[in-house]
Amino acid sequence: RVNRNDFMNALEEVHPAFGVSEEELLQVIQNGIIHFDLVVDEILRSGQLLVEQVRTSTRTPLVSVLLHGPAGSGKTALGASIAQASQFPFIKLISPDGMVGFSESQKVAAISKIFSDSYKSPLSVIVVDNLERLLEWTPIGPRFSNAILQALLVLFARRPPIGRRLFIIATSSLRPVLTEIGLSEVFDSELRVPPISSLAALEVVLREVELFSGERERREAVGMLVDAGFGDQGQGDGKLNVGIKKLLSMVEMARQEPENVAQRLTGALMGLGM
Ligand code: ATP
Ligand code: MG
Known part of the structure; x- marks a missing residue:
């Protein structure tokens, strides 16, 4: 052994x-x-x-x-x-x-x-x-x-x-x-080394860090981002532009408020001045 x-x-x-x-x-x-x-x-x-x-x-x-x-x-x-x-x-x-x-x-x-x-x-x-x-x-x-x-x-x-x-x-x-x-x-x-600029990439990160308890919650959060104009029609000319380092710290911030995770996260992303 x-x-x-x-x-x-x-x-x-x-x-x-x-x-x-x-x-x-x-x-x-x-x-x-x-x-x-x-x-x-x-x-x-x-x-x-x-x-x-x-x-x-x-x-x-x-x-x-x-x-x-x-x-x-x-x-x-x-x-x-x-x-x-x-x-x-x-x-x-x-x-x-x-x-x-x-x-x-x-x-x-x-x-x-x-x-x-x-x-x-x-x-x-x-x-x-x-x-x-x-x-x-x-x-x-x-x-x-x-x-x-x-x-x-x-x-x-x-x-x-x-x-x-x-x-x-x-x-x-x-x-x-x-x-x-x-x-x-x-x-x-x-x-x-580019920043994250597509919702697909963002979703991979959110899944990986298990910010949301389930698929449905995560999709809802992504839906909020689309509504806020973050959708990247095809070739990401969307507004999303965030470094992985910053995104990960936003994720940890959002985690602090379990009832409002999606709002906290989208709020932080929108607050980037995009
Ligand atoms: P700065 O411009 O402040 O020097 P940086 O570009 O060097 O920042 P890092 O310090 O490397 O960024 O921070 C990236 C963080 O994201 C690290 O904590 C790393 O573990 C994590 N991470 C997760 N996925 C990736 C990835 N695909 N590429 C790089 N870092 C990643
Ligand atoms: Mg560095």
Whole structure:
């Protein structure tokens, strides 16, 4: 019989050897990925193909991809999922959240350290989350950290040492800004992460999170949205436009008022200023 100890030992054994810091990554994807639209599977599939490219092609030891899309569309979770699924021995998340209070030079040092650590592993993935915030970009001015930009430009383009391979997944909600400062052309490929814009996709999410006790309640809520003008006649030119992150938080808010779930949810969606 297999007991808990065997299970824990097995976990130990498969744990990668190069000081992976997967906990922070797992935290980002703890809520899971809902397959609300084909595009979700397409993004994950494209990520998987890039992972295979890094793993197998000797010609491309360095591959980078930019996940971009509106705020809350799920870029961080998708990037982390792709990284996680690679099962590469070195997986690291570089996130502005982990660098609160760092000076510019401390940030540059921390970022460089992660890249040089990755060069010790045969296969690595680094998720560089929220580029604009990492760069301390502000629309007022506008300004950003040139020191961090220069570091990223170098690190994103530097080939790892012979025999080492690196996959870089970066995320941003401000792709035009990246283009303006010359950072978008360093990526080998780009994947757009769209918001939810069809009622069909919304329904998949509502079913998945079990907000409503039954099919009938859910259909009623969707009916309210159609009445409110959210219907997407065919090719979603409807008013619906909400990131999965925001939608999930609306769902949790609506849950707080069990007698009025549908009203709360439609109210929140309408309140988005659509
Ligand atoms: P921000 O613009 O604020 O950085 P983001 O685009 O990075 O936001 P995430 O932080 O990834 O968005 O939030 C997405 C949330 O939705 C996560 O909690 C994730 O688990 C959940 N989620 C569910 N389904 C999906 C999906 N198909 N794609 C992405 N995230 C999903
Ligand atoms: Mg994010």
